[in-house]
Amino acid sequence: MAAILSVQNLSKQYDGGFQALKNVNLEIDEGEILALLGPNGAGKTTLISIICGLVNASSGTAKVGGFDVVGDFRQARSLIGLVPQEIALEPFQTVIDALRFTRGLFGKRNDPALLQSILEKLSLWDKKDAKTMELSGGMKRRVLIAKALCHEPRVLFLDEPTAGVDVELRKEMWDVVRQLKQDGVTIILTTHYIEEAEAIADRVGVIRGGELLLVEEKERLMQRMGQRQLRVELMQPLDAIPEALSRYDLEYAADSQTLIYSYEANGERTGIASLFADLSKAGIVLRDIETKQSSLEDIFVGLVEDKA
Numbered sequence: 448m449a450a451i452l453s454v455q456n457l458s459k460q461y462d463g464g465f466q467a468l469k470n471v472n473l474e475i476d477e478g479e480i481l482a483l484l485g486p487n488g489a490g491k492t493t494l495i496s497i498i499c500g501l502v503n504a505s506s507g508t509a510k511v512g513g514f515d516v517v518g519d520f521r522q523a524r525s526l527i528g529l530v531p532q533e534i535a536l537e538p539f540q541t542v543i544d545a546l547r548f549t550r551g552l553f554g555k556r557n558d559p560a561l562l563q564s565i566l567e568k569l570s571l572w573d574k575k576d577a578k579t580m581e582l583s584g585g586m587k588r589r590v591l592i593a594k595a596l597c598h599e600p601r602v603l604f605l606d607e608p609t610a611g612v613d614v615e616l617r618k619e620m621w622d623v624v625r626q627l628k629q630d631g632v633t634i635i636l637t638t639h640y641i642e643e644a645e646a647i648a649d650r651v652g653v654i655r656g657g658e659l660l661l662v663e664e665k666e667r668l669m670q671r672m673g674q675r676q677l678r679v680e681l682m683q684p685l686d687a688i689p690e691a692l693s694r695y696d697l698e699y700a701a702d703s704q705t706l707i708y709s710y711e712a713n714g715e716r717t718g719i720a721s722l723f724a725d726l727s728k729a730g731i732v733l734r735d736i737e738t739k740q741s742s743l744e745d746i747f748v749g750l751v752e753d754k755a
Contacts, residue, residue: 680705
């Protein structure tokens with residue numbers, strides 16, 4: 448599948464010497480959802496702002512649909528929809544007028560059928576004549592998405608799209624994003640909610656200190672870097688882990704009388720069979736066992752801490 452967005456050696460250094468981005472390279476395929484994860488100040492918003500033409504890069508290039516975001520600004524920007532983190536709407540403007548105005552800014556003719564379709568998909572059609580100040584926070588975020596879509600972009604940037612909304616509304620927004628993907632829109636989202644990336648992203652990028660640490664398919668990343676834990680609950684407490692079990696690098700949780708064994712999720716040999724055999728030889732009686740797969744959050748925290 449062809450890349451709809453291509454970033455090459457992109458860097459940004461501000462006048463004070465702070466380097467917000469360091470030689471970032473990234474390609475995003477048409478129709479995919481990429482989640483960009485990183486702590487505050489990692490460079491996520493700077494990267495989006497450069498691609499959207501809001502900030503100038505110090506070096507490197509960015510192209511959208513083959514158009515350079517600097518040299519072919521108008522063509523590139525027409526392909527981009529941006530939903531900012533901050534909610535900024537004209538309070539006395541109606542929802543439908545907000546969309547008409549934004550569409551006009553891109554030189555597009557009024558298209559009532561298209562605007563109705565967008566509002567219906569975002570469950571906003573019944574609010575089309577409501578002033579934006581009358582809407583809930585969640586509805587205002589959906590209006591921002593509608594405004595970003597009304598000029599028919601091929602790439603949609605969502606900067607913290609569910610920040611400050613409750614869990615139920617967050618999941619509703621995930622459904623909206625999935626529907627947009629089905630409609631052929633390429634989506635790049637930044638998020639602090641790692642379960643958001645785990646739920647809807649095709650690929651995950653991790654950025655820290657202006658450096659893009661990795662970009663990888665979500666499932667492959669979790670398989671490659673994930674660990675599993677085997678938790679073995681014991682019938683009797685241990686004073687110490689027997690020397691015969693030292694090669695397994697076990698942890699012991701005394702409060703729950705549980706031995707914890709970590710192993711690679713994609714390893715050819717887990718060592719579990721030999722562990723059970725050695726537990727039996729040591730006279731340790733098991734009460735219960737369970738396994739736990741590392742989450743995307745575990746992997747993210749590990750990556751960021753390793754680079755600290």
